[in-house]
Amino acid sequence: MTLPLTFSPEVAQARANGAAIVALESTIITHGMPFPQNVETARAVEDEIRSHGAVPATIAIMDGRIHIGLTEAELDRLGQATDVAKLSRADLAACLATGGMGATTVAATMICAHLAGIHVFATGGIGGVHRGAETTFDISADLLELAATPVTVVAAGAKAILDLPKTLEVLETHGVPVIAYGQDNFPAFWSRSSGLTAPLRMDSARDIALAQRMRTALGLPGGQLVANPIPVEAEIASHEITPVIEAALQQAQAEGISAKAVTPYLLDRMYEMTEGRSLTANIALVLNNARLAAAIAREMVAG
Numbered sequence: 222m223t224l225p226l227t228f229s230p231e232v233a234q235a236r237a238n239g240a241a242i243v244a245l246e247s248t249i250i251t252h253g254m255p256f257p258q259n260v261e262t263a264r265a266v267e268d269e270i271r272s273h274g275a276v277p278a279t280i281a282i283m284d285g286r287i288h289i290g291l292t293e294a295e296l297d298r299l300g301q302a303t304d305v306a307k308l309s310r311a312d313l314a315a316c317l318a319t320g321g322m323g324a325t326t327v328a329a330t331m332i333c334a335h336l337a338g339i340h341v342f343a344t345g346g347i348g349g350v351h352r353g354a355e356t357t358f359d360i361s362a363d364l365l366e367l368a369a370t371p372v373t374v375v376a377a378g379a380k381a382i383l384d385l386p387k388t389l390e391v392l393e394t395h396g397v398p399v400i401a402y403g404q405d406n407f408p409a410f411w412s413r414s415s416g417l418t419a420p421l422r423m424d425s426a427r428d429i430a431l432a433q434r435m436r437t438a439l440g441l442p443g444g445q446l447v448a449n450p451i452p453v454e455a456e457i458a459s460h461e462i463t464p465v466i467e468a469a470l471q472q473a474q475a476e477g478i479s480a481k482a483v484t485p486y487l488l489d490r491m492y493e494m495t496e497g498r499s500l501t502a503n504i505a506l507v508l509n510n511a512r513l514a515a516a517i518a519r520e521m522v523a524g
């Protein structure tokens with residue numbers, strides 16, 4: 222069976238030229254931000270990568286094909302669609318087989334990026350171990366994907382809607398390098414610090430690129446999580462965001478939200494309760510991650 226990969230003209234050209242490429246996920250577009258800010262942000266992130274010397278490849282499933290890079294029209298279609306499946310490792314193949322439209326999470330984007338020969342991927346936050354996981358067993362497949370698929374993921378850490386100590390423990394158990402960029406602390410998405418020390422720290426894109434290559438050379442499967450703190454001016458202090466997180470979690474529980482619906486529900490409640498401020502911060506940190514990912518991708522190409 223030939224792989225159902227469709228490259229956008231821009232990405233096809235980048236591959237032919239051996240240019241630096243940065244993968245981008247699509248669940249952040251369909252389930253992470255409201256329209257039209259989702260499409261505007263997706264475009265701004267792509268432009269940020271272009272202006273930092275790399276080519277963006279937004280990944281999504283459309284018409285039974287894995288699209289590596291979306292045209293303007295495809296991005297619009299995805300951003301406005303309301304019936305898009307949220308795809309992880311478990312449902313990627315089924316969506317392709319049945320021809321539906323699907324947005325890729327961190328896990329599914331890593332799989333598709335690897336198939337396309339892309340080694341770096343920028344996003345906002347990764348999934349993790351949910352609070353109460355000791356009873357719900359709700360642990361994002363993103364964590365196991367980082368252990369299995371050789372793609373370096375640049376995120377702003379993980380949201381404090383998750384259980385961050387447990388998230389770091391699971392990553393360690395599965396042998397995933399967690400690298401804080403430019404500081405010792407593991408960042409918590411809207412806040413630069415979670416109060417937890419990250420297992421590793423690096424201060425240059427070059428070291429991060431080299432570490433991924435070294436990992437693969439050693440025969441170790443899997444990628445790396447680069448935790449890049451939100452820019453200072455965009456940060457929401459932890460004493461401001463914590464009560465909002467608590468309220469959102471309580472509402473999710475009261476409404477019996479479970480499984481795949483949990484993360485999108487919490488993001489939506491946070492947006493409402495902060496009157497959009499959580500979204501402004503989210504956009505700033507994704508742009509910041511795009512810049513770092515572009516620098517890492519350039520280092521990987523430079524070899």
Ligand code: PSU
Nearest residue numbers: 248249253326327346348361362481484
């Ligand atoms: N965290 C965010 N924003 C997001 C997501 C997570 O701050 O948009 C999305 C990503 O696509 C991530 C997915 O891979 O949610 C994780 O979902 P789950 O917890 O159901 O595995």
Ligand code: MN
Nearest residue numbers: 359360361480
């Ligand atoms: Mn989950």
